[in-house]
Amino acid sequence: MKLTNVQQAYGERIALHIDSLEFKPGTIYAVIGSNGSGKTTLARIVSGTLKPTRGSRIPSPGERIGYMPQANYAFYGSVAKNIQLGLPRQISPSSTEGEQRIHLAMESLNLSHSANARAKKLSGGETARMALGRVLVGDYDLLVLDEPTAALDVNSTLTAENLIRLYRDQHGAAIMMITHSISQAQRLADQVLFMESGKIAEYGHPQSILQNPRTTELRQFIEVLGA
Amino acid sequence: MGSAFAQALDLIVQGDGMLLQIIGVTLRMSLTSSLIALVLGVPVGILLSTGKSKAVTALIVLNRTMMGLPPVVCGLLCYLMFCGVGPFRWAHLLYTVEGMIIAQVILISPIVAGNVEAFARGISGPVRETCAGLNIGLPRQLLLIAGECRYQVISTYLLALGRGLAEVGAVSMVGGAIAYKTNVMTTAIMMYTNRGDFKMAIALGIILVAIFLIMNIVVHVVQTKVSR
Numbered sequence: 014m015k016l017t018n019v020q021q022a023y024g025e026r027i028a029l030h031i032d033s034l035e036f037k038p039g040t041i042y043a044v045i046g047s048n049g050s051g052k053t054t055l056a057r058i059v060s061g062t063l064k065p066t067r068g069s070r071i072p073s074p075g076e077r078i079g080y081m082p083q084a085n086y087a088f089y090g091s092v093a094k095n096i097q098l099g100l101p102r103q104i105s106p107s108s109t110e111g112e113q114r115i116h117l118a119m120e121s122l123n124l125s126h127s128a129n130a131r132a133k134k135l136s137g138g139e140t141a142r143m144a145l146g147r148v149l150v151g152d153y154d155l156l157v158l159d160e161p162t163a164a165l166d167v168n169s170t171l172t173a174e175n176l177i178r179l180y181r182d183q184h185g186a187a188i189m190m191i192t193h194s195i196s197q198a199q200r201l202a203d204q205v206l207f208m209e210s211g212k213i214a215e216y217g218h219p220q221s222i223l224q225n226p227r228t229t230e231l232r233q234f235i236e237v238l239g240a
Numbered sequence: 241m242g243s244a245f246a247q248a249l250d251l252i253v254q255g256d257g258m259l260l261q262i263i264g265v266t267l268r269m270s271l272t273s274s275l276i277a278l279v280l281g282v283p284v285g286i287l288l289s290t291g292k293s294k295a296v297t298a299l300i301v302l303n304r305t306m307m308g309l310p311p312v313v314c315g316l317l318c319y320l321m322f323c324g325v326g327p328f329r330w331a332h333l334l335y336t337v338e339g340m341i342i343a344q345v346i347l348i349s350p351i352v353a354g355n356v357e358a359f360a361r362g363i364s365g366p367v368r369e370t371c372a373g374l375n376i377g378l379p380r381q382l383l384l385i386a387g388e389c390r391y392q393v394i395s396t397y398l399l400a401l402g403r404g405l406a407e408v409g410a411v412s413m414v415g416g417a418i419a420y421k422t423n424v425m426t427t428a429i430m431m432y433t434n435r436g437d438f439k440m441a442i443a444l445g446i447i448l449v450a451i452f453l454i455m456n457i458v459v460h461v462v463q464t465k466v467s468r
Contacts, residue, residue, distance in 0.1 A: 062369055062372045062373065077375070079373060079374065079375070080369075080373030081373055082369045082370060082373055084366050084369075086363075086366045086367060086370040088370075088388065089387055089390065090387075098371075098374055098384075102375075148373065148374065151375070157373075
């Protein structure tokens, strides 16, 4: 996946301007930045759910892209039914492969006890885990996750991080993940993108950019959120 | 007046033939028209809820206008279509229950579409974004939105049925309130009141109110289930 001279405008306001960005297989990209810096707009454009006002979004041939939006929607029906929605089209939920994937996702995310519970009745944290499970049962080459651990407690966050790493290793996928946690970016990411005013202000290996920020904005961001 | 009320209750208890015939025509017409309106209105409402273009906005405005269409105007339009010089005269629909059903479908479908559109618009954004993220195609997305609207569809149907039962302007113009053929509860109440036959008018009024009461209880139960 490659973005070239991508721009997203809402009326006069330029919400996003990316000169060039490429996602490489087997790499986790953490996108950090303050509210309104363009992170979700970037996620939507990369996932293909938003067509940029200008520029090119060029997926690799046959590239499968999955996206977990910030708002975790729970569909009518059970937790298991919701997770089934994420299965690739060619895998039936009643097939051995389908059942295994759903079982594994629910077990890994500590949702097995709620398999038959109504999804709309879940707590915020449980809904977030279900939404993560729903996207992780799919087969994607690029996975875009918009704050997947925002509603999770410490243990669930660490579990989710392990699953994301596992997904990268098993599928060789590129993963773009928006987070507000500097420590999570350090733990999980291979590359960190710091966004400011709709642009990528800093980009690089987490150790290098988070320990030696070049811009005042990133320095302030790290000071406020704490490394 | 007291004796007319007592006679009306007597008609209901005895199951008067004319009374039952009128109720039968009314239910046949209203149930059929509200079901057709549901089949037409729900997909239209869902499709309208997912669009953002100017054309869709224009269609929503048009539909909302149709929601307020006066029944007598609808009746007039249908009359002109079905009468001896109208374009659909060959179908012989004037003064028939089928013609009344068509008039009611024209009146009720926009109400169903508008109610479903208003609810579905609130959820279609997150549903479609979630579905797009999971690579779920448009037909399945629309089915999922319909599934999310299930309780609203039920309560909308009951409201549509209520509108069909209570409507008098269009059905009297298209049906002509012909005894044993197209006379429904509302038109019959008008007719018997004008004749001074209050016992039949009161009996029909009691049954109509009872039907509305039952429908509102069902709507209340459905809405309580939704809010849980």
